[in-house]
Amino acid sequence: MNLTSKTNTQNNRGEHCDGQPEARGETALASQDDFASRPSKSREDITRREFVVTAGVIGGGLALGLPHLASSVGGGSGLAIAEESAPAHVMNVQLRINGNMQSLSLDSRVTLLDALREHLKLTGSKKGCDHGQCGACTVLVNGRRINSCLSLAVAHQGDEVVTVEGLARGEDLHPVQTAFIEHDGLQCGYCTPGQICSAVAMLDEAKNGAASFVTADLAKIGPAKLDDDEIRERMSGNICRCGAYPGILAAVRSVYKDGEKAEMRSGS
Amino acid sequence: MIPFEYQRVDQPEAAVNAVANSQNTKFLAGGTNLIDLMKNNVERPTRLVDITHLPLGRIEDLPDGGVRLGALARNSDTANHPLVRQKYPLLAQALLAGASPQLRNMATNGGNLLQRTRCYYFMEPGFAQCNKRAPGSGCGALEGINRIHAILGASKECIATHPSDMCVALAALDASVRLRGPKGERSMAMTDFHRLPGKTPEVDTNLHPDELILSIDLPASPYAAHSHYLKIRDRASYAFALVSVAAALEMDGQQVRSARIALGGVAHKPWRAQEAEKTLVGKPLSADVIETAAKQTVVGAKGYQYNNFKIEMAIQGVVRALKMAGGMV
Numbered sequence: 395m396n397l398t399s400k401t402n403t404q405n406n407r408g409e410h411c412d413g414q415p416e417a418r419g420e421t422a423l424a425s426q427d428d429f430a431s432r433p434s435k436s437r438e439d440i441t442r443r444e445f446v447v448t449a450g451v452i453g454g455g456l457a458l459g460l461p462h463l464a465s466s467v468g469g470g471s472g473l474a475i476a477e478e479s480a481p482a483h484v485m486n487v488q489l490r491i492n493g494n495m496q497s498l499s500l501d502s503r504v505t506l507l508d509a510l511r512e513h514l515k516l517t518g519s520k521k522g523c524d525h526g527q528c529g530a531c532t533v534l535v536n537g538r539r540i541n542s543c544l545s546l547a548v549a550h551q552g553d554e555v556v557t558v559e560g561l562a563r564g565e566d567l568h569p570v571q572t573a574f575i576e577h578d579g580l581q582c583g584y585c586t587p588g589q590i591c592s593a594v595a596m597l598d599e600a601k602n603g604a605a606s607f608v609t610a611d612l613a614k615i616g617p618a619k620l621d622d623d624e625i626r627e628r629m630s631g632n633i634c635r636c637g638a639y640p641g642i643l644a645a646v647r648s649v650y651k652d653g654e655k656a657e658m659r660s661g662s
Numbered sequence: 663m664i665p666f667e668y669q670r671v672d673q674p675e676a677a678v679n680a681v682a683n684s685q686n687t688k689f690l691a692g693g694t695n696l697i698d699l700m701k702n703n704v705e706r707p708t709r710l711v712d713i714t715h716l717p718l719g720r721i722e723d724l725p726d727g728g729v730r731l732g733a734l735a736r737n738s739d740t741a742n743h744p745l746v747r748q749k750y751p752l753l754a755q756a757l758l759a760g761a762s763p764q765l766r767n768m769a770t771n772g773g774n775l776l777q778r779t780r781c782y783y784f785m786e787p788g789f790a791q792c793n794k795r796a797p798g799s800g801c802g803a804l805e806g807i808n809r810i811h812a813i814l815g816a817s818k819e820c821i822a823t824h825p826s827d828m829c830v831a832l833a834a835l836d837a838s839v840r841l842r843g844p845k846g847e848r849s850m851a852m853t854d855f856h857r858l859p860g861k862t863p864e865v866d867t868n869l870h871p872d873e874l875i876l877s878i879d880l881p882a883s884p885y886a887a888h889s890h891y892l893k894i895r896d897r898a899s900y901a902f903a904l905v906s907v908a909a910a911l912e913m914d915g916q917q918v919r920s921a922r923i924a925l926g927g928v929a930h931k932p933w934r935a936q937e938a939e940k941t942l943v944g945k946p947l948s949a950d951v952i953e954t955a956a957k958q959t960v961v962g963a964k965g966y967q968y969n970n971f972k973i974e975m976a977i978q979g980v981v982r983a984l985k986m987a988g989g990m991v
Contacts, residue, residue, distance in 0.1 A: 482665045502668040502710075505697070525698050526765055538738075538767045544697045545768065548668050549690065549712055596763065604742050607758040607899065612747045613886075630899035631762025 487548050491516065492560025502548050507531045509547035510557060518558040518587045522633070529632035532588035532595075533557050539595035541631075558587035561594065569652065570594050573645035581636035589632045593646045596628045597653065620650050663700045670712040674842055674874055680711040682844050682872045689713045689874065691734060692768040694761070695777050703787050704778075704795055714770070718876060721745060727882030733772030733875040737828065738763065740771055750880060752889035752910055756831035759893040762900050772875035775829060775839065775855060778866060779822035779930075780902055782807065793819045794863045801863075809968035810904065813960070813976065815929040820863030821966065823927055824856055825902050830926035831891060833934050834908040837880050843873040852878070856931030863930070885910035885922060890986035892979055893926075903927035905975045909983035911947070918942045923984070925959060928976055935959040938980070947988045956980035 482501040489496050491514060498513055507524075510516045510533070522530030524543045531543040534556040561568035570593045573579070580586045600618040608627045609618065618624065625646050626639075634642065668690075671677045681687045688707040690696060691714055699705040718734040721743045729745050740746055741757035761769065783789045783802030791802035803811050803821050811821040829852070837852040856867050869875070889910040895901040906926035912919040921942040925933040938955040945951050956977045963973045985991045 480665050483667050485668060502666055503663050525701065526694055529762065529764060532764055539764045540768050541694070541762075541764045544694050544765075546668070546690070546693065546697065546710075549670075549693070549714065551670075592764065599763070604738070605747065605754065605758060606763075607755065609758075612751045612754050615744050615747065627899050628763060631764045 485548050487551050489547070489550055490552075490554045492556055498547070500547050502546065504547045505543055506533070506535075506545045506547045506550055506555070507542035510542065510555075516557050516559050519591075520584055520587055522585065522588075527633070528585070528588075529592060530585050530588040532591045532632065534591055534595055537595070537598070539592050539631075556591075558591055561590065568594065569649050570597070570645070573649045574642070577645040577648060578641040579638055579645035580634075580641065581638045585632060585634045585636075589629070589634065589642055592629060592632045593642075593649070596625075596646070597650060600624075600628070600650070601653075620647075622647065625650070663703070664706050664708065666700075666707055667709040668712065669709065670715060672715050672717075674716055674718070674876065677711060677713050677716060677874050678842055678844055678872060681874075684709065687711060691770040691773040692736070692765075693773075694765050694769045695773065699778060699785070702785060704785060713874070718772075724879065729880045731771050731878040731880065733877055734770045736767055737761070737769045737771065737774060738766040741766065749886055750831075750835060750883055751886055752891055752908055753828070753831040753835060753880070755889075755891035756827040756906075756908060759891060759903075759906070760827040771828070771878055774826055775875065775878070776867065776869070777824070777826050780810065780825045781822040782810075784822060794822060794859075794866075797862075797864045804966070807968060808966040810902070810927070811966060811969050812929050813963040813965050813969060813972045814925075814933055815858045815931070816964070817859045817861065817863070819861055820859035820930065822859065822863065822930060824866075824929070824931050825927075826932070827891070827893060827903065827906055827926060829856070830906055830924045830932045831908045832878060832880075833932035834910055834922040834924035835880055835883055835885070836922070837878050839878055840876045841869065841873045842876050843870055847876070849879070853932070853934050859930045866930075883910075884912040884920070888913055888987045888989070890983050892983040892986065894975060894979055905972055905979045907976075907979045907983035909980065909987040911942070911984070911987050913947070913988070916946045918945055918947055921955075921984075923955070923959060923980060925976055925980070928963075928972060933959075935980070937961070942984075947984075947990065949985075949990075952981055952984045952988075955984070 484499055485502055487498050487500055496514060498509060500509060507519055507521060510519050519533050519542055520530035521543060522528035526541040526544040531541055532539050533542045535553050561571060570590050574586060574590060600620055603616055604618060605612050606624055606627045608623050622643060625643055669680060671680055686707050687709040690710040690712045696705055714734060716734055718732040720732045721735050721740060722730050724730050729749060731740055737757050741754045747754045781803055783792045784794050789802045791800035793799060793801055801820055808821060812823050832852045839850050839852060839855050841848050854868060857865060891908050893903050893906040895903050903926050905928060908924045910922040921939040923935040923938050925935065938958040941955040941958055942951060959980050960973050960976050965973050
């Protein structure tokens with residue numbers, strides 16, 4: 395645990411904030427096998443992330459006891475170690491991730507989130523609560539936002555997945571990404587990839603006429619008008635522990651307003 | 663999570679066959695509740711049958727003026743379907759009150775019915791006592807932290823509540839559930855679908871283990887003009903109900919021709935309040951008659967150490983929901 399905090403203090407502010415929750419997520423995640431099979435590297439070769447992961451595993455293992463490390467896939471309370479060591483069911487799955495077809499051989503228990511982060515090294519999508527309560531793992535599947543932590547990777551055979559890494563076009567950020575920077579829609583940044591993916595999908599949903607719990611007239615069908623209450627309600631599946639909500643609201647509002655202006659110019 | 667075999671099926675018959683004679687097999691739909699409980703080692707299937715590719719995702723008109731909601735239509739698509747928004751705004755509201763947009767994009771209508779309780783003692787195997795999770799072990803909530811627990815229809819064995827919003831609206835709207843088992847199809851009233859805990863709280867519903875939910879059927883409704891779903895919770899969004907109320911009125915001028923009231927967050931099943939409904943029928947809608955009806959909804963209610971407040975909250979919730987439905991506020 396001390397190793398983790400020491401790493402953090404040596405980094406700049408952004409990395410410091412990013413590092414803490416990342417270490418926590420990995421502690422619950424990395425299996426003994428993963429850990430043991432990791433090739434040894436010289437000190438210079440070890441990336442910040444790997445170092446934080448390793449430190450987290452060691453620290454977490456000491457703090458929580460070895461049974462926790464033995465409960466490999468999908469967390470769990472470590473109460474069923476014998477059964478968890480029963481043979482895994484490994485399956486082949488093809489996923490289109492950010493436009494690239496990926497073939498993976500996965501334990502049926504692996505969530506879409508873990509497939510992205512641990513198998514494809516797409517660590518933009520974050521593991522916050524791992525129980526569908528925080529939204530940090532939000533990705534787009536076939537254009538719709540979902541919590542990737544509550545979804546099995548093998549169930550997404552043939553699906554089109556877009557993560558935060560797939561939103562920009564080369565060096566050109568997605569307008570929602572630009573707006574989050576312009577409007578300070580973040581502090582530590584850990585929830586930000588989920589917030590951004592969620593906002594991208596939410597703006598599409600509104601355009602397609604989706605209602606929310608605060609929509610006054612549900613019988614009226616057509617594109618949704620988004621005021622601040624609508625944006626808050628529609629973004630409520632993404633929790634920000636820093637409380638950067640005013641910035642997030644401003645960022646989403648600005649992208650929505652730009653869209654409205656563009657529609658007015660095009661005469662629709 | 664224990665290892666499990668994963669299988670995808672594409673026809674209802676194959677789905678029913680896959681669970682027949684198989685003790686530890688479960689259907690997987692949206693997964694928002696099942697996968698969560700599997701991570702906690704509360705649910706421990708050794709085989710999952712993925713039914714999301716069955717052709718049960720449609721929302722369509724029925725010949726009698728009602729609407730059929732496919733079991734595998736997602737909650738978000740159901741809430742936003744024009745037929746639901748215009749004929750059953752109460753249901754659309756209830757759906758939109760539940761969970762988050764991401765979860766509603768995953769969760770299916772059939773899965774919503776089969777949600778398990780959010781009782782802390784059920785959700786966490788670290789607690790030794792839970793008759794629902796480990797029959798015979800006792801109820802941790804009875805003498806424990808029972809703020810979110812039932813005030814109606816509970817037993818000494820279990821005081822858990824059903825967490826759904828959707829089901830509360832469905833109970834009020836006289837929906838029925840169409841099921842398919844090895845011997846064919848059958849239909850069950852929504853109000854009969856969930857059980858009270860009694861001495862067997864481990865059984866949530868009257869669905870047989872080898873049955874598949876095909877659809878939820880709504881009859882033609884006279885309530886579109888006057889209905890309201892009220893949800894009282896600890897934060898303004900993305901939280902389970904402490905108390906929720908589905909209220910619907912069919913008005914004949916100033917008089918109530920018929921009424922529907924169902925409560926959520928108060929019992930092991932959506933709680934339909936038929937005596938209170940009868941009180942309203944044939945009378946002009948007034949604050950007095952609403953208050954009388956509201957008090958009837960909690961007849962027989964029993965609070966525990968931390969949830970006594972729910973009894974008054976239910977009364978005031980019904981008052982508020984009826985006034986909103988009737989356009990009085």
